[in-house]
Each structure stands twice: as C-alpha cells, then as structure tokens.
Amino acid sequence: MIDVIIVEDIREIREGLQLLIGSCEGFTCTHSFPSAELAVEAVPSLGPDVVLMDINLPGMNGIEAVRILKEKCPATLFIMSTVYEDDENIFESLKAGASGYLLKKTAPSRIMEAITEVTQGGSPMSSQIARKVIDSFRKKDSIDDNDILTPKEKEVLKALAKGLRYKEIAAQLDVSIETIRSHARRIYEKLQVQSRTEALNKVFGRN
Amino acid sequence: MIDVIIVEDIREIREGLQLLIGSCEGFTCTHSFPSAELAVEAVPSLGPDVVLMDINLPGMNGIEAVRILKEKCPATLFIMSTVYEDDENIFESLKAGASGYLLKKTAPSRIMEAITEVTQGGSPMSSQIARKVIDSFRKKDSIDDNDILTPKEKEVLKALAKGLRYKEIAAQLDVSIETIRSHARRIYEKLQVQSRTEALNKVFGRN
DNA sequence: GACCGCCTCACACTTTTTTGTGATTGTCAC
DNA sequence: GTGACAATCACAAAAAAGTGTGAGGCGGTC
Numbered sequence A, B: 001m002i003d004v005i006i007v008e009d010i011r012e013i014r015e016g017l018q019l020l021i022g023s024c025e026g027f028t029c030t031h032s033f034p035s036a037e038l039a040v041e042a043v044p045s046l047g048p049d050v051v052l053m054d055i056n057l058p059g060m061n062g063i064e065a066v067r068i069l070k071e072k073c074p075a076t077l078f079i080m081s082t083v084y085e086d087d088e089n090i091f092e093s094l095k096a097g098a099s100g101y102l103l104k105k106t107a108p109s110r111i112m113e114a115i116t117e118v119t120q121g122g123s124p125m126s127s128q129i130a131r132k133v134i135d136s137f138r139k140k141d142s143i144d145d146n147d148i149l150t151p152k153e154k155e156v157l158k159a160l161a162k163g164l165r166y167k168e169i170a171a172q173l174d175v176s177i178e179t180i181r182s183h184a185r186r187i188y189e190k191l192q193v194q195s196r197t198e199a200l201n202k203v204f205g206r207n
Numbered sequence C: 001g002a003c004c005g006c007c008t009c010a011c012a013c014t015t016t017t018t019t020g021t022g023a024t025t026g027t028c029a030c
Numbered sequence D: 001g002t003g004a005c006a007a008t009c010a011c012a013a014a015a016a017a018g019t020g021t022g023a024g025g026c027g028g029t030c
Helices: A011-022 A036-046 A062-072 A087-096 A108-119 A127-137 A139-143 A151-161 A166-173 A177-191 A196-203 B011-022 B036-046 B062-072 B087-096 B108-119 B127-140 B151-161 B166-173 B177-191 B196-203
Strands: A002-007 A027-033 A050-054 A077-082 A100-103 B002-007 B027-033 B050-054 B077-082 B100-103
Touching (some): A002 A011, A002 A108, A036 A062, A050 A108, A077 A087, A077 A108, A127 B127, A151 B196, A166 A177, B002 B011, B002 B036, B002 B108, B027 B036, B062 B077, B062 B087, B100 B108, B177 B196
Parallel strands (some): A050 A077, B050 B077
C-alpha cells in the first residue's frame, strides 16, 4: 500500500487528487495540506511514501518545503506538481530533493503512473524536462552559444574557466600576455562583470 | 521527414532497426554503419536529424563517436542505444552530447517514440535512468557534502563561488578581511589548489 | 591541565588580476 | 575608401588575490 500526501492550495485540485489516488487500488491518501507550513509541521510524523507537492503556495513555497522535509524524511519521495517549466524551478526542486517533476496539465493516469514509478526507483518527468536537466549536465558548451562574444574571446573564457593564469593562457594560445589581458577586459565589459568568477557564473548560469 | 542513421555492429540488430525505421511513416533510414570510425567519417556530410548510437562497438566506442560528431554536427541529435545501465556510461554519454539514452531491451514502438520525442526537444530515457541523472545533479551544487572543510570554510567558499571580493565576504560575515584570507588559504591548502577558480572547479567537479 | 582543531586577526611580501589609455594590422561591409 | 570591429601588442598603475609567518581565544577531548 503506497501512502500519498498532497500539498496543494487550490481546494478543487487538492480534493480531486485525493479522490483520484484514494480510488486507485494499492494507494491511499489519508492526508492533504493546503500550505507548505502545515505540511512541514505534520508530514514528518506521518512518514508517507510519496508527497505530491505544489510549488506555488501561499507563504513558504513547495521547493523550500521539500528542502526541509527531505532532510527529516529521507525515505519519503517527493514529486513536484506545478505549472512552472523554467529551468530555475526545475533545478531548485531537484536540488532540494524532489525525485520527480510533473506539470499540472499532466493526465490523471500519468500521475498515478508517476507515483508508481517513483516508488520503483524512477524519476518521472516529461521528456522536455529531462532535456533541460541533461543540458545543464553538459554546460561546458554553454560558452559557445553566447552570441555576444567573439570566437577568440570564447576561447580565452574557456581557459579562464579552467583556472589558468593569464601567462598560461598566453602560452597556450601562443600570443602575448597583453593580448590575453585585452581579451579578458573585453569579455568582462561585454558580460558586465568585474572578475573571472563573476564572468563564469554569468555564462554558466550558475549564480 | 526525419532522417535517422544507425551505428551498430551486430548486423541483425542494425538491419532490423533500419527496416523498422524505414517502414514508419515520416522516417527514413538511408544509412547505417557497423563501426564508430565509419560513422565519424561519413555522418558529417550526411547531416542526419538523429543518430542511434550503440556504445559497445569494436574499436572506438559510441561515446567517443558522439563527442566527435556532436562537435561537427551540433544540430544532429544523438540517442544512445546500449545494454549498459551504469552511471559511468550514462553520464559520459550525456556529457559527450547525447540527448537520449535507451536500453537495448526497449520495445520497437518505444524506440520510434523516442526518436520523435528527441526531435521535439525531449530527452527520451527510462525513468530509472532519469533518476540516476537527477541524483548526480543533487550532489553537484553542494559544497556541504565536503567533509574536509569546516562549516566556516564552507561558508566562505560559497561566498567565493559567488564571486564576492574578500572585503565583501568579510563584511557579510562580519569579520576582518584577514580572517577571510586565512580561511581562503586553508581552503586552498585542503583542496590542493592555488586559486579561487581552481577551488570551485574542484568542489563543483566541473573541471 | 595539556593538546588540538576551529575561528579569529595582523603584517609583510609576491604574484596576479583588473583597469586605463593607447596603437597597429587586417578583414569585411557599405 | 571609410568605418566598424576583431585581434594583436604595449606601458603603467591600482586593486585584489595568494603566500609566509605568527599569535590569541575558545571549546572540546584525553
């Protein structure tokens, strides 16, 4: 029996999901909460198998709630349920400890499938969201799709990213150290930053 | 019309796939190769939409082939097709530029689905594989799982990661700039690096 | 109590980075 | 052929980072 808890502020959706899950064989949904605060308070003592968590909640958001709850209940699996499809929310959710990421528009049958999957060691998410995740995985090339930097500047920036010193970069590219200085200066100007680390945070979107 | 190329050393599988894809409406599969070397040679001039790439090939493996081909054909999408389910092969493939990862046991209908998905901006992979990806994701951004640094050092390192200057960090933590220097020094010693960027590459495993 | 690790601070010195202000060459578009 | 811009180099100065050495206080453990 898989015990599911729902955190969702819109009553219709919350009760709809609860009804859906409760009516499926092998699943129970005895509790649901309309806010992150209430969930954070109650969930640890309930120790459910799965929590379906909305992101946009009044007060504390769902991501923060997952961060707190995953800490207290490492065994519980969290699936985000949201309308947001942006990188920021996806990555933050996953970093916070979510194992799945569903969009609100997901069909009920797929939701049940996702709950099953997550308990079997899977990570249910749409193919599109998976792409975002794996793209971030390979963000070495994110320098290349920057269109304000020239090829040479990108080359220098990659070297800067490796932590090389100006003199080392100059040797590698077989130019004067003054040239590297110039490139670095232009790069910083274009990116509107004033240090190597800031520039890297900017292009790698890491922050 | 989606043009697919197959790289697979086992003739039965290769021809089977070619037949399967060729028989589906909206897809063509005019070329296939039994080795990575042949594919690396020929694919750039063919510029297919999708390449279905085996990993275990005689000679050069499929991951290396993807690394080379993705460089030359950024628009082409690569889907790995393999029996390997280990983290190493998955991560290396994705880092090399693959957009999807299928197991050999995948049903033919799912393979066609995957090819469609990948051209629509998705990343077809099993739920289990997605989990492995997001699990590794979580380890990334956490300086916290580093057990050789003290809490204060981690705090300083996080500030260093933001690109803050020593004086700014000192102000933020309300200590002397000399203290920040000391912390930075200890951090570099422990991580065995000699610059901020190197330290960040080390903890974020970016290299 | 002695020892040790963590956090704190200080001074001095070297190296590197960042910034300011140039200048030359070559290429490409208009 | 002029203007815009990329790439190259130069000199100089200010700011910041990195390194060596030392030291005091504080909370734990043995």
